[in-house]
Amino acid sequence: MDAATTVTVTGAGGQIGYALLFRIAEGAMLGASRPVRLRLLEIPQGVRAAEGAALELQDCAFPLLESVEVTDDAATAFDGASLALLVGARPRSAGMERADLLAANAGIFGPQGAAIAANAAADVRVLVVGNPANTNALIAANAAAGLPAERFTALTRLDHDRAVGQLAAALGVSVSEIERVAIWGNHSATQFPDVAHATVSGRTVVDALADVFGGTGAALAWLDETFVPRVARRGAEIIEVRGSSSAASAANAAIAHVRDGIGGVDWTSAAVVSRGEYGVPEGLMCSFPVTSEGTGYRVIEGLPLDDRGRARLDASVAELVAERAAVRELGVLS
Numbered sequence: 001m002d003a004a005t006t007v008t009v010t011g012a013g014g015q016i017g018y019a020l021l022f023r024i025a026e027g028a029m030l031g032a033s034r035p036v037r038l039r040l041l042e043i044p045q046g047v048r049a050a051e052g053a054a055l056e057l058q059d060c061a062f063p064l065l066e067s068v069e070v071t072d073d074a075a076t077a078f079d080g081a082s083l084a085l086l087v088g089a090r091p092r093s094a095g096m097e098r099a100d101l102l103a104a105n106a107g108i109f110g111p112q113g114a115a116i117a118a119n120a121a122a123d124v125r126v127l128v129v130g131n132p133a134n135t136n137a138l139i140a141a142n143a144a145a146g147l148p149a150e151r152f153t154a155l156t157r158l159d160h161d162r163a164v165g166q167l168a169a170a171l172g173v174s175v176s177e178i179e180r181v182a183i184w185g186n187h188s189a190t191q192f193p194d195v196a197h198a199t200v201s202g203r204t205v206v207d208a209l210a211d212v213f214g215g216t217g218a219a220l221a222w223l224d225e226t227f228v229p230r231v232a233r234r235g236a237e238i239i240e241v242r243g244s245s246s247a248a249s250a251a252n253a254a255i256a257h258v259r260d261g262i263g264g265v266d267w268t269s270a271a272v273v274s275r276g277e278y279g280v281p282e283g284l285m286c287s288f289p290v291t292s293e294g295t296g297y298r299v300i301e302g303l304p305l306d307d308r309g310r311a312r313l314d315a316s317v318a319e320l321v322a323e324r325a326a327v328r329e330l331g332v333l334s
């Protein structure tokens with residue numbers, strides 16, 4: 001058995017928290033030989049719900065779960081944490097865009113970034129899930145004095161998995177046959193789900209779609225008119241159909257993001273700090289195709305982007321720049 005890892009989950013009393021905690025405790029995120037100590041951070045109104053989840057965690061008698069602590073104090077919650085999943089934030093409701101949450105949620109992430117820097121383990125890694133996730137990650141990283149911004153990431157794995165699911169359904173194949181999908185930009189309606197490099201059992205996805213739709217032109221039209229908007233607006237579709245925002249799929253994506261960042265993966269998507277790759281302004285938290293050798297995500301460089309892809313990425317990056325300006329205006333980002 002490995003040494004125990006301290007994992008902090010914020011917003012643990014909420015919907016995603018409820019879908020996340022039991023799987024972390026069971027070993028889905030860190031593996032079957034790594035015990036976990038869970039720290040659940042909530043605001044005072046959410047503490048009872050988190051305490052209820054803690055009681056249920058105890059009732060599951062998970063062999064890997066060493067302890068569960070519920071608190072509304074950030075310093076206590078992040079003390080010694082090697083992993084922090086920042087989920088706690090207001091979700092949007094029908095008719096809102098995620099950026100409409102900026103004013104409500106941005107104030108959460110500066111203090112939490114500072115508390116992480118002051119209290120967490122030196123090797124801490126942080127995943128931001130609360131929306132708007134890219135810009136909240138930027139705020140948290142900016143406030144975390146002394147921690148490299150590379151330790152902070154935001155979740156676009158859900159968009160990536162949605163894209164894979166849509167392609168598998170259109171092609172009538174298993175999701176495991178699809179590789180090299182990329183999500184570029186913001187976790188918002190401007191994101192660019194890109195299949196230019198994607199393959200299905202070694203063939204290009206575009207060729208395989210051409211067989212299904214009766215030609216390359218029809219395949220490209222389906223990608224532009226159906227696939228891209230469906231993936232980019234899937235969060236809104238879930239809210240409309242389910243009545244509240246995605247929870248189990250978001251928790252699943254968060255687990256996959258952490259698992260693959262630590263365990264290694266050839267190709268997936270994540271929002272990471274830009275170092276100028278693909279012309280994205282340095283410092284923005286932008287989704288890219290990424291790889292990991294087990295020490296965190298690194299952008300896969302050198303992929304060609306055609307004119308349409310470039311324009312889509314530029315539009316999403318422009319939105320990230322506008323969000324950064326908006327949170328500066330709010331005084332939560334220096």
Ligand code: NAD
Pocket residue numbers: 010011012013014015016017041042043045046049087088089090091092108128129130131132133155156158159187245246247250
């Ligand atoms: P929820 O309302 O069910 O739960 C949020 C929880 O966060 C609540 O229990 C609340 O008390 C708590 N909270 C609020 N402020 C907090 C703070 N400062 N510290 C600690 N806890 C705090 O919402 P949810 O469905 O769990 O969604 C959480 C967030 O995740 C939302 O912002 C949602 O939009 C976002 N989300 C992101 C993705 C993604 O792919 N990036 C996917 C789904 C949802």
Ligand code: LMR
Pocket residue numbers: 091092098131158234235236238245246250
């Ligand atoms: C999602 O993509 O499901 C989440 O970001 C929730 C939302 O507001 O769409």
